[in-house]
Amino acid sequence: MKFSVDKHEKYVVFKLNEDKLNSIITPMLKSELILLNAEGFRNIILDLSEVKYSDSSGLSAILLGHRICKGSSDNEGTFVLATLNPPVQKLINISQLENVLNIVPTVDEAIDYVFMEEIERDLNNEAENLG
Template identity: 30%
Template structure:
């Protein structure tokens, strides 16, 4: 389960360095997300650009990650690929999450301090 992160002035960006969030890694995804969202800025943006597939277990893990962040922080997603978008749309979870087309639009401009 590969998650990377960096902080900008106002946001913690968590990059999912996996091609799939599925039943095989859903639990470790949720656990690792808890570690990475416990600290840092109050705005969390999960960069999903590299993820080309999620199943319902993966979706459940993303919902769980948002729930464990709690209402005091903002939990947002960016860069959903075609099939990932489809799963969000079919389950209507696209109405629950704030979803940005790309990480760049989520952060309102080019990423200066990536890495």
């Protein structure tokens, strides 16, 4: 599996450099996502700009990423999909997951989304501590 990882303080951008996200790639992708989360990255941006095809196993890897970032309320993070090609977007729409997953057009917008979510979580935590 070909990929690149760009780690930052608040988030990591994982770019899958494969044209297919299928049952051959999925186990490795799941492992990488779990490792990133175990390293303490609770905000993961998955850049799928190179992926032209995904099957249901690819969808399961995406859902795993979503689930591990969601975590518990004290360690909640954000999982964002960026730069989806039409066939991958169509699979997500057919599966009716477009309202469950965080999907944005570009990696830059995904980074902005992560920071907005972080600010919102900080404000909610402050409100809970005051109340």
